[in-house]
Amino acid sequence: MKPLRLYLAPIRGITDWVFRTCFAQFFQGLDLSVAPFIATVQANRFTIKLLKDLLPENNQKMPVVPQLLGKSAEDFIRLARALYDLGYDCVNWNLGCPAPMVARKGRGSGLLLYPEKIEAFLESVVPAIPNRLSIKTRLGRTQPAEIQTLMTIFNRFPLKELIVHPRTGSQIYTGQPDLEMFAWCCENSQNPLVYNGDIVDTHSFQELFKRFPEIHGWMIGRGVVADPFLPAEIKAQPPVPPTEKVAIILKFHDALYESYSSLFAGPAHLTDRMKAVWQYLHRSFEGGEKFVKRIRKCRHTETYQQTVQDFFVQGPIYKDNKSLQE
Numbered sequence: 401m402k403p404l405r406l407y408l409a410p411i412r413g414i415t416d417w418v419f420r421t422c423f424a425q426f427f428q429g430l431d432l433s434v435a436p437f438i439a440t441v442q443a444n445r446f447t448i449k450l451l452k453d454l455l456p457e458n459n460q461k462m463p464v465v466p467q468l469l470g471k472s473a474e475d476f477i478r479l480a481r482a483l484y485d486l487g488y489d490c491v492n493w494n495l496g497c498p499a500p501m502v503a504r505k506g507r508g509s510g511l512l513l514y515p516e517k518i519e520a521f522l523e524s525v526v527p528a529i530p531n532r533l534s535i536k537t538r539l540g541r542t543q544p545a546e547i548q549t550l551m552t553i554f555n556r557f558p559l560k561e562l563i564v565h566p567r568t569g570s571q572i573y574t575g576q577p578d579l580e581m582f583a584w585c586c587e588n589s590q591n592p593l594v595y596n597g598d599i600v601d602t603h604s605f606q607e608l609f610k611r612f613p614e615i616h617g618w619m620i621g622r623g624v625v626a627d628p629f630l631p632a633e634i635k636a637q638p639p640v641p642p643t644e645k646v647a648i649i650l651k652f653h654d655a656l657y658e659s660y661s662s663l664f665a666g667p668a669h670l671t672d673r674m675k676a677v678w679q680y681l682h683r684s685f686e687g688g689e690k691f692v693k694r695i696r697k698c699r700h701t702e703t704y705q706q707t708v709q710d711f712f713v714q715g716p717i718y719k720d721n722k723s724l725q726e
């Protein structure tokens with residue numbers, strides 16, 4: 401049987417280098433992470449600061465693939481080369497971002513409506529960069545069948561891998577992943593395929609694995625932030641007792657909080673970042689919904705810390721079955 405490859409999905413505002421490092425300190429099971437996107441810029445706006453999430457000294461604990469979002473081949477090539485100089489032999493192109501602001505500018509999933517532009521981009525970029533290219537895409541901008549045209553283009557290039565989130569961009573996260581169309585991708589992709597979308601527990605993973613046992617890898621985003629033990633459980637590593645899980649999540653939280661405290665200038669940045677993590681992580685706990693409502697109201701670091709302390713002092717109960725619904 402093929403080894404199981406699990407990737408952390410990029411979640412902008414959460415899975416930055418601090419999160420990735422703290423994750424690797426307390427949890428297991430992930431083979432790689434794709435970093436949240438960096439928007440490409442013109443030459444006169446490029447500074448090394450843009451790449452701060454990817455500085456090698458901050459990324460020693462987990463293998464990382466940088467991700468770029470943009471439609472200009474020239475700007476992409478410049479950044480990909482800079483990333484190669486930092487040691488990244490693979491870069492990922494974001495063709496999936498559904499955010500209306502991004503899509504309207506013809507970036508991310510907005511570009512999926514223009515297969516000819518994607519083809520021209522790949523013709524310029526693939527031979528010009530020293531890195532291997534991987535692509536993260538949705539099935540289309542508005543119709544799942546758009547992938548059929550897109551696939552003929554992707555197949556013309558030797559991609560490191562093609563990561564597919566089987567929704568359209570305009571769906572954002574509504575509806576179910578279109579597994580019929582993903583099955584079509586499995587039959588028709590000539591590049592190694594990675595599945596991404598709505599894996600929240602071992603059950604949802606097993607169902608997908610039974611249906612697509614041959615694919616190259618599995619990418620999980622919200623499900624890992626909601627339950628950081630999930631990758632290890634999927635890989636059938638020795639189980640951790642629930643009370644121990646709660647203690648480890650608290651240590652993970654404290655490590656995140658401490659690292660962000662030393663990085664962020666103002667208290668609002670710090671509490672906002674922790675709120676973003678809790679938006680998913682609260683799902684690990686019975687009664688997590690009430691707790692996260694209190695967290696969302698915290699304006700100051702003191703009230704935030706007190707709210708977290710009060711919650712953990714009560715001995716919260718770890719919850720096994722997660723969902724992506726609020």
Ligand SMILES: Cc1cc2nc3c(=O)[nH]c(=O)nc-3n(C[C@H](O)[C@H](O)[C@H](O)COP(=O)(O)O)c2cc1C
Nearest residue numbers: 409410411412436437565597598599620621622623
């Ligand atoms: C808040 C948020 C930020 C995201 N940021 C990125 C990003 O920077 N790049 C990207 O390719 N996908 C991004 N995604 C999409 C995820 O990588 C992933 O494709 C999506 O959440 C579906 O996978 P999941 O169900 O395992 O979470 C983001 C998703 C969310 C919810």
